[in-house]
Amino acid sequence: MAHHGKGKPPRVGDHPLFRRALLTFVLVLVGLMIVAPLVVIGVEAFSKGVAYFGASIADPDTRHAIMLTVITALIAVPVNTAFGVAAAWAITKHDFPGKRLLTVIIEIPFSVSPIVAGVAYLFVFGLQGLFGHALQAMEIKILFALPGIVLASMFVTAPFVARELIPLMQAQGRDLEEAATSLGASGWRTFFSVTLPNIKWALLYGVVLCNSRVMGEFGAVSVVSGNIRGQTNTLPLHIELLYHDYNAAGSFAAASILAGLAIVTLVVKVALERQGAGRIQRPSALAGADTVTPEVKP
Amino acid sequence: MKIRLDNVVKEFETFRAVHGVSLDIDSGELVALLGPSGSGKTTILRMVAGLEYADAGAIYFGDENATDIPVRERGVGFVFQHYALFPHMTVGENIAFGMKVSKIKRSPQAIAARVKELLDLVQLSGLKDRFPGQISGGQRQRVALARALAVDPRVLLLDEPFGALDANVRRDLRRWLRKIHDELGITTLFVTHDQEEALDLADRVVILNKGKIVQEGTPETVCRSPADAFVMNFLGDANRLEAEIRGGKAHVDGIAFEADGIADGSGQILFRPADVTWREDGQGIAASIVRVIDRPDSRRVLAMTRSGQAVEFDTAPEFPHRRGDAGFLDIRRPRVYAAA
Numbered sequence: 001m002a003h004h005g006k007g008k009p010p011r012v013g014d015h016p017l018f019r020r021a022l023l024t025f026v027l028v029l030v031g032l033m034i035v036a037p038l039v040v041i042g043v044e045a046f047s048k049g050v051a052y053f054g055a056s057i058a059d060p061d062t063r064h065a066i067m068l069t070v071i072t073a074l075i076a077v078p079v080n081t082a083f084g085v086a087a088a089w090a091i092t093k094h095d096f097p098g099k100r101l102l103t104v105i106i107e108i109p110f111s112v113s114p115i116v117a118g119v120a121y122l123f124v125f126g127l128q129g130l131f132g133h134a135l136q137a138m139e140i141k142i143l144f145a146l147p148g149i150v151l152a153s154m155f156v157t158a159p160f161v162a163r164e165l166i167p168l169m170q171a172q173g174r175d176l177e178e179a180a181t182s183l184g185a186s187g188w189r190t191f192f193s194v195t196l197p198n199i200k201w202a203l204l205y206g207v208v209l210c211n212s213r214v215m216g217e218f219g220a221v222s223v224v225s226g227n228i229r230g231q232t233n234t235l236p237l238h239i240e241l242l243y244h245d246y247n248a249a250g251s252f253a254a255a256s257i258l259a260g261l262a263i264v265t266l267v268v269k270v271a272l273e274r275q276g277a278g279r280i281q282r283p284s285a286l287a288g289a290d291t292v293t294p295e296v297k298p
Numbered sequence: 299m300k301i302r303l304d305n306v307v308k309e310f311e312t313f314r315a316v317h318g319v320s321l322d323i324d325s326g327e328l329v330a331l332l333g334p335s336g337s338g339k340t341t342i343l344r345m346v347a348g349l350e351y352a353d354a355g356a357i358y359f360g361d362e363n364a365t366d367i368p369v370r371e372r373g374v375g376f377v378f379q380h381y382a383l384f385p386h387m388t389v390g391e392n393i394a395f396g397m398k399v400s401k402i403k404r405s406p407q408a409i410a411a412r413v414k415e416l417l418d419l420v421q422l423s424g425l426k427d428r429f430p431g432q433i434s435g436g437q438r439q440r441v442a443l444a445r446a447l448a449v450d451p452r453v454l455l456l457d458e459p460f461g462a463l464d465a466n467v468r469r470d471l472r473r474w475l476r477k478i479h480d481e482l483g484i485t486t487l488f489v490t491h492d493q494e495e496a497l498d499l500a501d502r503v504v505i506l507n508k509g510k511i512v513q514e515g516t517p518e519t520v521c522r523s524p525a526d527a528f529v530m531n532f533l534g535d536a537n538r539l540e541a542e543i544r545g546g547k548a549h550v551d552g553i554a555f556e557a558d559g560i561a562d563g564s565g566q567i568l569f570r571p572a573d574v575t576w577r578e579d580g581q582g583i584a585a586s587i588v589r590v591i592d593r594p595d596s597r598r599v600l601a602m603t604r605s606g607q608a609v610e611f612d613t614a615p616e617f618p619h620r621r622g623d624a625g626f627l628d629i630r631r632p633r634v635y636a637a638a
Contacts, residue, residue, distance in 0.1 A: 175382035179382035182446075183395055183396035183399060183446075184371075185399040186370070186399070193399075198384075
């Protein structure tokens with residue numbers, strides 16, 4: 001290999017100056033926009049000492065908000081996971097008219113502001129809304145109660161799982177399922193022993209994203225929940241409430257829980273992926289060319 | 299197991315349709331469905347498997363009408379073009395899968411014994427605990443075959459079985475598959491677009507074009523008596539000269555060829571590049587050499603007839619002529635067809 005002259009980059013587009021400038025730009029932005037705010041949350045949460053932090057968390061309203069958020073996630077995440085798997089399955093393994101339209105519709109919550117979703121739910125379930133009177137007559141309370149919160153959260157997070165699965169399942173095609181069926185496997189058997197193992201990382205990733213978004217959702221939930229302290233306040237709403245109460249430390253303490261939850265979910269995801277990485281091949285790596293060991297002649 | 303297709307039809311919006319195909323496959327026969335892409339060959343195979351249902355017509359397995367039997371219960375072994383091995387299972391687990399999900403309950407010991415037997419059969423004994431991503435393409439192909447055979451299928455179906463492999467691996471696997479077929483005697487139907495593969499491997503070749511069978515027969519029959527210009531062209535290199543047919547003769551540039559039973563009008567003469575002798579004088583179609591291409595074992599000569607039609611033919615490496623030389627094309631074994 002010939003020596004390259006001084007000042008010449010080893011490869012095209014790899015000039016040291018450019019590389020340094022690019023890296024500096026990215027690192028500065030990451031520091032300013034992501035790391036610094038997280039550090040501030042942690043510092044502010046403990047600014048009045050550990051005892052005050054503990055007391056803030058132990059506050060009944062805060063505890064209730066945490067519970068409500070967890071319950072919402074426990075309902076919304078499984079439902080949206082099932083929806084996501086079903087939608088991805090339908091779109092990638094079946095042909096039907098309106099398939100493209102469905103794909104677009106599923107993505108709508110990503111492009112619509114959550115507050116619009118919240119207002120829309122007001123119009124559908126509110127007293128002046130479409131089903132308002134019927135629901136009132138049956139004494140079913142959707143708005144300003146848990147069902148409304150769950151519904152709004154589900155709307156906002158509906159695409160997360162489907163979006164992770166659709167490209168993967170599209171790349172995998174139907175061959176594996178057809179092979180399993182031709183070998184005599186039933187539909188359920190095929191799903192659980194062939195389809196699911198091959199999508200589980202994408203599924204998990206979707207679930208993790210979905211969960212953190214459900215727990216963190218503010219806009220849509222704030223419209224439909226009514227912000228009743230100790231009753232319909234989820235954790236993000238409660239944080240805002242505390243902040244407006246000039247209880248900065250309490251608000252940051254509550255926020256640190258949310259931030260902590262996010263970090264835990266990410267760590268869980270990374271850990272699980274690493275655990276399986278040695279054994280499970282990414283299906284995409286198998287779909288392509290034969291790049292492995294040379295052929296052993298029979 | 300004897301297979302019979304009776305006027306099977308499948309319509310698609312795209313080009314893969316099948317327009318009324320009838321076919322008999324004898325028990326223990328090894329049959330190739332050969333055709334260009336879009337000729338409907340894979341669709342036929344998938345209908346025999348039950349992965350797709352025919353719009354009309356019937357498929358019989360022996361005397362049983364299998365047209366509407368779902369693939370799960372049809373008892374076919376299907377080898378997919380890209381193998382479709384389960385990437386999260388080892389080679390052994392892949393082979394065992396069909397036995398594990400089967401309605402016939404087998405003990406784990408019996409399954410393990412059968413897996414071992416099949417691994418021996420496909421000569422992959424040491425690879426039981428590898429994952430599909432850790433073995434070569436040829437090995438995956440053999441695992442796919444073992445997996446299909448594990449459920450004791452009545453019929454073995456292979457979709458472009460060697461399509462994704464290197465040329466030399468392909469030849470070895472071909473001979474090996476023939477050997478396995480002869481040992482097991484299982485009725486086998488495979489799809490290929492590679493005429494060499496079909497002729498090399500099959501007892502009988504079924505040639506398809508545009509969703510219809512154009513010819514079926516032994517490799518010898520289809521090679522020696524191609525039914526039409528499409529078959530002639532598809533089976534190998536062929537030259538084509540336009541001709542005029544008058545009174546049972548085909549006339550090209552003043553030379554007449556036998557054309558028994560072909561109606562008067564425009565026609566075509568097809569012949570292989572190996573069936574031409576270059577003559578400096580005497581009989582034949584007058585032509586001049588345009589280019590000489592050297593190959594390891596021969597010379598390919600590109601020539602132009604006086605009426606401007608291109609002809610290619612093969613000669614010995616010692617062929618002394620060069621570009622611009624004039625002479626005559628002496629054609630052996632010409633095949634005359636009416637114009638398409």
